[in-house]
Amino acid sequence: MQVARTIDAVRRCVAAARGAGKCVGLVPTMGALHVGHVSLIDAAVAHCDFVVVSIFVNPTQFGPNEDLAKYPRPFEKDVALCEESGADVVFAPSPEEMYGGGGVTWVTVEKLTAPLCGRSRPTHFRGVTTVCTKLFNIVGPDVAFFGQKDAQQAIVIKRMVADLNMPLEIVVCPTVREADGLAVSSRNRYLSERERRDATALYRSLETCREMIEGGAKDAGEIRAAMVAVLEEVPALAIEYVSLVDAETLEEAEQVAGHVLVAVAARLGPARLIDNIRIQAPALH
Amino acid sequence: MQVARTIDAVRRCVAAARGAGKCVGLVPTMGALHVGHVSLIDAAVAHCDFVVVSIFVNPTQFGPNEDLAKYPRPFEKDVALCEESGADVVFAPSPEEMYGGGGVTWVTVEKLTAPLCGRSRPTHFRGVTTVCTKLFNIVGPDVAFFGQKDAQQAIVIKRMVADLNMPLEIVVCPTVREADGLAVSSRNRYLSERERRDATALYRSLETCREMIEGGAKDAGEIRAAMVAVLEEVPALAIEYVSLVDAETLEEAEQVAGHVLVAVAARLGPARLIDNIRIQAPALH
Numbered sequence: 081m082q083v084a085r086t087i088d089a090v091r092r093c094v095a096a097a098r099g100a101g102k103c104v105g106l107v108p109t110m111g112a113l114h115v116g117h118v119s120l121i122d123a124a125v126a127h128c129d130f131v132v133v134s135i136f137v138n139p140t141q142f143g144p145n146e147d148l149a150k151y152p153r154p155f156e157k158d159v160a161l162c163e164e165s166g167a168d169v170v171f172a173p174s175p176e177e178m179y180g181g182g183g184v185t186w187v188t189v190e191k192l193t194a195p196l197c198g199r200s201r202p203t204h205f206r207g208v209t210t211v212c213t214k215l216f217n218i219v220g221p222d223v224a225f226f227g228q229k230d231a232q233q234a235i236v237i238k239r240m241v242a243d244l245n246m247p248l249e250i251v252v253c254p255t256v257r258e259a260d261g262l263a264v265s266s267r268n269r270y271l272s273e274r275e276r277r278d279a280t281a282l283y284r285s286l287e288t289c290r291e292m293i294e295g296g297a298k299d300a301g302e303i304r305a306a307m308v309a310v311l312e313e314v315p316a317l318a319i320e321y322v323s324l325v326d327a328e329t330l331e332e333a334e335q336v337a338g339h340v341l342v343a344v345a346a347r348l349g350p351a352r353l354i355d356n357i358r359i360q361a362p363a364l365h
Numbered sequence: 366m367q368v369a370r371t372i373d374a375v376r377r378c379v380a381a382a383r384g385a386g387k388c389v390g391l392v393p394t395m396g397a398l399h400v401g402h403v404s405l406i407d408a409a410v411a412h413c414d415f416v417v418v419s420i421f422v423n424p425t426q427f428g429p430n431e432d433l434a435k436y437p438r439p440f441e442k443d444v445a446l447c448e449e450s451g452a453d454v455v456f457a458p459s460p461e462e463m464y465g466g467g468g469v470t471w472v473t474v475e476k477l478t479a480p481l482c483g484r485s486r487p488t489h490f491r492g493v494t495t496v497c498t499k500l501f502n503i504v505g506p507d508v509a510f511f512g513q514k515d516a517q518q519a520i521v522i523k524r525m526v527a528d529l530n531m532p533l534e535i536v537v538c539p540t541v542r543e544a545d546g547l548a549v550s551s552r553n554r555y556l557s558e559r560e561r562r563d564a565t566a567l568y569r570s571l572e573t574c575r576e577m578i579e580g581g582a583k584d585a586g587e588i589r590a591a592m593v594a595v596l597e598e599v600p601a602l603a604i605e606y607v608s609l610v611d612a613e614t615l616e617e618a619e620q621v622a623g624h625v626l627v628a629v630a631a632r633l634g635p636a637r638l639i640d641n642i643r644i645q646a647p648a649l650h
Contacts, residue, residue: 087530184475185494185528191469209470210529217530243470244495245372245502 081163090171102129106221111135112152112266116256120225121165134171141207229255231356270351282355285310320345337364366448375456387414391506396420397437397551401541405510406450419456426492514540516641555636563599567640570595605630622649
């Protein structure tokens with residue numbers, strides 16, 4: 081496995097693979113890799129002949145008061161994990177390599193970036209869509225792999241790819257969870273032992289929702305209230321949103337029907353945690 | 366020469382050419398082709414093995430009160446001209462083919478799009494950058510060709526390509542002029558015989574500027590005043606801007622030095638006309 085620090089270097093690696101007729105997969109990450117990322121690399125290795133993992137803590141997707149400086153960067157451990165998982169190249173550029181010219185160009189997706197995480201992170205998604213556009217243009221993958229854990233991000237990226245006719249396929253892989261249901265996240269390492277236990281409330285609220293819908297509940301307000309009650313059992317949790325939205329348009333529905341995204345976000349001590357599930361609810365009659 | 370009406374069709378043509386190891390050139394146009402466009406196709410044929418000319422009157426780069434509906438669309442004549450000029454494919458999609466899904470994604474270039482034409486056409490350049498991104502992603506050219514006539518557009522596109530690491534080269538070709546200096550433009554056909562004669566004032570104002578700088582003039586205000594005087598000799602011309610700016614940053618300079626873009630825009634009857642020249646002025650001491 082090679083580690084490419086520059087755009088030219090990774091392009092040379094990919095050009096060689098493409099010259100050999102290989103299908104190229106990209107797993108874009110910010111490093112601090114965990115079993116969730118490994119599941120994305122596994123999917124890429126299964127789908128593609130040549131797998132690039134990018135490791136780049138992208139400054140443009142962090143807000144001014146967010147955790148850019150303290151975001152974990154265990155680079156050597158990350159590289160070892162990529163190699164063990166069967167990646168062919170790690171692309172790990174510096175911020176200067178990615179934004180050295182002082183970029184003035186943004187890729188923005190309207191509407192889909194306004195609700196959910198967009199409300200508290202107004203510049204986050206344009207940072208994500210811009211850096212993903214750059215990574216797609218640098219690597220030129222046939223397929224890129226994202227996690228369902230960041231549900232809104234996956235929906236926004238898929239929409240950007242479709243709207244701009246980007247010549248690649250987006251594959252969204254299932255959320256990986258701990259034994260107690262907590263969605264695996266690089267930010268879980270910010271949590272104390274007590275907070276780590278409290279954090280399971282997010283998943284429990286989602287399971288409450290699933291059970292209610294499976295039991296025939298349709299009123300989004302009623303389901304939402306039950307979810308909030310589960311979260312409020314943990315006083316340390318500061319709820320940011322609890323939303324039931326159309327899984328494609330991200331519009332809130334009063335009645336639950338069709339493909340629904342149920343998403344929660346909350347602050348817990350030093351961490352901001354998000355989680356979600358997708359549910360196929362019966363159509364309304 | 367083939368005419369491709371769909372994204373899939375043009376992609377098939379280009380894939381076949383690329384499979385044969387050909388270098389692919391793209392000339393993006395809105396049709397109503399004239400000798401200026403032909404010079405771009407000539408450059409593409411000279412540089413590349415396989416040339417795609419796109420003909421698409423892009424609605425997103427027209428403002429609400431601009432000439433989208435009446436913009437000329439002499440399609441059969443355009444196709445014949447492309448064939449005569451040695452193009453391999455004309456890509457002529459419908460608005461539905463390009464924006465059928467109701468796009469919510471924009472590519473925007475900040476700063477460079479604010480001055481000059483950006484002042485009177487605030488949504489124009491995001492339409493241009495978004496459709497060019499789409500065309501680049503659809504066709505996947507090695508080189509794309511633009512005219513110096515639309516100087517700000519060329520600078521904005523080059524910056525977008527650099528900022529987003531788009532894997533292609535931008536070539537900017539010289540402005541083609543009529544015998545009396547008028548820059549060739551699809552919008553010249555909006556002019557009456559009288560207006561056509563009046564329109565030469567734009568070029569004369571640029572020549573005045575060139576002569577002054579060659580004669581040692583350095584004060585931008587003084588040069589600008591002389592240019593305005595030339596334009597004001599034609600009462601029918603409504604000046605929109607007369608600007609001397611840095612040719613890379615588009616910032617106005619008080620003293621003329623280095624690489625300067627001199628650009629003018631004016632309304633004349635039903636037409637909005639623009640023209641420019643680039644001048645390498647001596648450095649300031």
